[in-house]
Amino acid sequence: MGSIQLKDLRKSFDGLEIIKGVNLEIKDGEFMVFVGPSGCGKSTLLRLIAGLEEVTSGTIISDDRDVTRLQPFDRHMAMVFQSYALYPHMTVRQNIEFALKTIKLPKAEIARKTAEAARILKLEPYLDRKPAALSGGQRQRVAIGRAIVREPSAFLFDEPLSNLDAALRTETRIEIARLHETLSGTIIYVTHDQVEAMTLADRIAVLSDGQLMQCDTPQMLYERPVNRFVAQFIGSPKMNLLPASGEDGKTVMLAGGSKAITVEGGYTGKVAELGLRSEHLRLGSSMDAPLTGTVSHVEYLGADASIFVTLTSGEALNLRGVGRELPEVGAEVGLLFEPSDIHLFDADGLALREYA
Amino acid sequence: MVMNAIRWLVFAVAALVMNFPVIATIVTALKTPADVISNASLIPRAITLDNFAAVFTVSERLNIWKYLWNSLSASLIGTILPILLCLPLAYAIARRDFGRDLLLPLVVNLRAMPLIIFAIPLYMMYQTLGLLDTRFGLGLILAVVNLPLALVLLTNAVAEIPRELDEAAGMDGARTGRILTRLTLPLIRPAIATTFVFGFITAWNEFLFGLMLTTSKAVPMTVGASFFFSAGGGGVQWGVAAAVIVVASAPPVILGLIMYRQIGRSMLAGAVKG
Numbered sequence: 145m146g147s148i149q150l151k152d153l154r155k156s157f158d159g160l161e162i163i164k165g166v167n168l169e170i171k172d173g174e175f176m177v178f179v180g181p182s183g184c185g186k187s188t189l190l191r192l193i194a195g196l197e198e199v200t201s202g203t204i205i206s207d208d209r210d211v212t213r214l215q216p217f218d219r220h221m222a223m224v225f226q227s228y229a230l231y232p233h234m235t236v237r238q239n240i241e242f243a244l245k246t247i248k249l250p251k252a253e254i255a256r257k258t259a260e261a262a263r264i265l266k267l268e269p270y271l272d273r274k275p276a277a278l279s280g281g282q283r284q285r286v287a288i289g290r291a292i293v294r295e296p297s298a299f300l301f302d303e304p305l306s307n308l309d310a311a312l313r314t315e316t317r318i319e320i321a322r323l324h325e326t327l328s329g330t331i332i333y334v335t336h337d338q339v340e341a342m343t344l345a346d347r348i349a350v351l352s353d354g355q356l357m358q359c360d361t362p363q364m365l366y367e368r369p370v371n372r373f374v375a376q377f378i379g380s381p382k383m384n385l386l387p388a389s390g391e392d393g394k395t396v397m398l399a400g401g402s403k404a405i406t407v408e409g410g411y412t413g414k415v416a417e418l419g420l421r422s423e424h425l426r427l428g429s430s431m432d433a434p435l436t437g438t439v440s441h442v443e444y445l446g447a448d449a450s451i452f453v454t455l456t457s458g459e460a461l462n463l464r465g466v467g468r469e470l471p472e473v474g475a476e477v478g479l480l481f482e483p484s485d486i487h488l489f490d491a492d493g494l495a496l497r498e499y500a
Numbered sequence: 501m502v503m504n505a506i507r508w509l510v511f512a513v514a515a516l517v518m519n520f521p522v523i524a525t526i527v528t529a530l531k532t533p534a535d536v537i538s539n540a541s542l543i544p545r546a547i548t549l550d551n552f553a554a555v556f557t558v559s560e561r562l563n564i565w566k567y568l569w570n571s572l573s574a575s576l577i578g579t580i581l582p583i584l585l586c587l588p589l590a591y592a593i594a595r596r597d598f599g600r601d602l603l604l605p606l607v608v609n610l611r612a613m614p615l616i617i618f619a620i621p622l623y624m625m626y627q628t629l630g631l632l633d634t635r636f637g638l639g640l641i642l643a644v645v646n647l648p649l650a651l652v653l654l655t656n657a658v659a660e661i662p663r664e665l666d667e668a669a670g671m672d673g674a675r676t677g678r679i680l681t682r683l684t685l686p687l688i689r690p691a692i693a694t695t696f697v698f699g700f701i702t703a704w705n706e707f708l709f710g711l712m713l714t715t716s717k718a719v720p721m722t723v724g725a726s727f728f729f730s731a732g733g734g735g736v737q738w739g740v741a742a743a744v745i746v747v748a749s750a751p752p753v754i755l756g757l758i759m760y761r762q763i764g765r766s767m768l769a770g771a772v773k774g
């Protein structure tokens with residue numbers, strides 16, 4: 145109940161291809177997050193799954209049933225819209241009941257399900273209010289309530305937190321995570337925010353320009369991005385990239401460097417860039433470090449700090465500083481890293497490292 | 501303080517100037533015949549309701565109740581019919597892009613033509629169909645007059661409803677019929693009220709077709725009012741004429757007063773965004 149398969153899914157608007165052949169399997173009960181920059185086609189992909197847009201080509205399978213050409217309702221999915229799309233002339237109760245009344249459920253059952261949803265979402269005090277008299281967070285919960293009473297096989301969320309302020313966003317994020325445990329239904333959740341994606345997802349599908357870049361667990365995306373796009377999109381601050389070379393499958397050389405770096409496990413292909421996350425860089429003496437440069441800026445964040453360094457070669461990169469001993473701006477520093485932490489990319493941005 | 505006083509003075513003068521015809525008519529209706537002739541002032545020497553009484557009794561031939569009823573029934577047909585016809589069309593245009601590029605401009609441009617153009621073909625058509633001098637016939641042509649306004653107002657109102665509401669209802673299992681009745685219709689109620697009020701005012705005040713297409717049974721109030729000017733025989737009885745105009749103008753004014761809260765309102769607060 146709730147597995148979804150996308151097979152070579154494509155969508156064009158007026159001849160312009162927006163979704164360019166997506167293959168993906170979402171498991172029953174999984175919390176799947178679609179993440180990617182604004183305009184990459186996340187909403188379109190979600191709307192294709194919901195049945196709100198007609199598929200140009202490809203297949204959508206839901207629980208072994210081909211639903212590609214079915215009406216939205218017949219797909220047994222519920223959607224929470226980015227704008228909430230509440231029925232403004234109806235009370236909260238009427239909003240939640242609408243779907244149940246549409247399928248003409250017995251009155252007692254409608255009342256029971258509505259009460260249950262209101263309880264789970266703490267909406268009981270507001271049942272007789274109109275949406276206009278609710279706060280953003282409450283409207284959000286009504287939108288979710290409208291979805292859960294239907295007991296769908298999958299919930300589709302389109303950027304549900306984007307209209308909330310920062311404090312409420314964290315709170316609601318935790319609520320949604322808890323809701324997933326309670327309901328144990330499949331969730332497809334669209335966001336452009338990689339922090340939301342990392343914290344909520346069982347697996348994340350990273351999209352760019354209508355194509356699926358990589359779909360994996362948050363940890364795997366972080367540790368083993370398959371290309372430069374994923375490497376830079378997941379993780380904050382962005383992964384540092386430095387020009388490098390190597391094609392022997394064992395060692396790489398930083399541009400302008402003197403010492404070859406031995407790559408654990410080896411790699412295949414022709415290296416063009418070496419990637420290092422800011423938390424994998426350490427400050428050291430400039431004598432024996434593989435990278436040297438000058439501190440250009442320090443951002444103190446309390447728990448840690450972002451240190452910006454301009455390398456001798458002219459490249460800029462950042463690293464995480466911890467503790468109270470932060471370098472002065474203008475200080476000459478050396479940067480150290482473990483060879484196991486490096487990422488390698490070829491000229492096309494494909495990741496090259498082999499992992500055991 | 502002084503500024504405020506000046507502001508009120510300006511308002512008062514403006515209100516007086518703009519409403520001068522209305523005030524003059526009402527005052528004349530309240531004057532005695534002698535007063536009308538000898539006293540041009542806006543303040544009558546004595547107030548009388550005789551003119552109003554005369555409107556209802558002045559002549560066997562002139563039945564103001566009949567004119568009012570004719571106008572009311574023809575105007576209601578001429579207002580409600582276009583709303584009923586345009587509701588599904590407005591939905592089709594706004595949501596399915598049906599005829600947006602052709603039908604909408606065509607219908608709207610039709611309204612730009614002087615109505616007299618329709619006079620001759622319409623008369624001949626009505627003669628053949630036996631619609632001359634009938635309330636239904638008059639109502640039909642008033643419906644044609646009101647159709648473009650209804651179409652534009654209702655189409656815009658439907659287009660203003662966020663599409664996501666329809667989509668949400670669709671995901672909730674509602675088909676087009678239920679979406680129309682449970683979602684679209686309640687949400688465009690203010691536009692329906694606006695269409696109704698303006699359509700009714702237009703229909704009620706219509707004179708040309710009333711004059712042309714009716715002779716006795718279905719004469720509307722606008723045409724009937726003109727009969728009163730010489731009702732007593734001899735010269736124009738200004739007091740009675742003024743009284744009949746006041747009575748004839750009352751229904752749309754009363755409707756406007758009752759419905760003005762509905763006009764221009766939006767039902768969409770709280771639908772989208774936080």
Ligand SMILES: Nc1ncnc2c1ncn2[C@@H]1O[C@H](COP(=O)(O)OP(=O)(O)O)[C@@H](O)[C@H]1O
Nearest residue numbers: 157158162180181182183184185186187188189
């Ligand atoms: N109905 C539509 N007609 C034409 N273009 C559309 C339509 N819907 C979306 N697009 C285009 O598809 C692209 C992806 O949009 P969308 O899926 O909303 O992106 P995202 O949700 O990732 O920000 C955008 O370039 C957008 O302009």
Ligand SMILES: [Mg+2]
Nearest residue numbers: 186187188303
């Ligand atoms: Mg979007």
